[in-house]
Amino acid sequence: PTSLDIERWKSSFDRLLHCAVGRQHFQEFLRSEYSEENLLFWLACEDLKEASENDVHYKTKIIFDKFISTSSPSEVSLDGRMRDEVIRNLIEPEKNIYDEAQRHLKFFQRIDEGNLCSPDLQEISKIFKII
Numbered sequence: 001p002t003s004l005d006i007e008r009w010k011s012s013f014d015r016l017l018h019c020a021v022g023r024q025h026f027q028e029f030l031r032s033e034y035s036e037e038n039l040l041f042w043l044a045c046e047d048l049k050e051a052s053e054n055d056v057h058y059k060t061k062i063i064f065d066k067f068i069s070t071s072s073p074s075e076v077s078l079d080g081r082m083r084d085e086v087i088r089n090l091i092e093p094e095k096n097i098y099d100e101a102q103r104h105l106k107f108f109q110r111i112d113e114g115n116l117c118s119p120d121l122q123e124i125s126k127i128f129k130i131i
Contacts, residue, residue: 005022037076044067045099060098
């Protein structure tokens with residue numbers, strides 16, 4: 001990554017997530033922490049938001065099977081209430097079906113966007129060698 005990339009990531013975690021190089025490094029970090037599925041779920045949800053109306057039903061099912069289903073090896077950590085809400089919304093899925101689930105991911109909840117005082121961002125910064 002360039003020094004400009006690194007400065008942008010320091011100022012905004014959202015920028016890191018929207019930068020291909022940043023996501024790649026972050027994914028490597030998450031893989032080492034055994035929580036790569038959180039980022040993969042987030043990416044799949046972002047992809048769903050850009051899907052054509054014809055693909056929404058298909059993509060919501062794939063995301064559910066891969067990340068929400070309790071039988072999935074890549075299950076993300078959602079509470080029962082959130083999982084039940086997603087299941088109810090699968091009847092007539094919309095592009096934003098997983099928005100609240102994205103916000104509730106425990107890993108991402110712990111990150112205070114743009115705040116390098118956050119323990120998670122400090123750790124990520126060390127991994128990326130940006131502090």
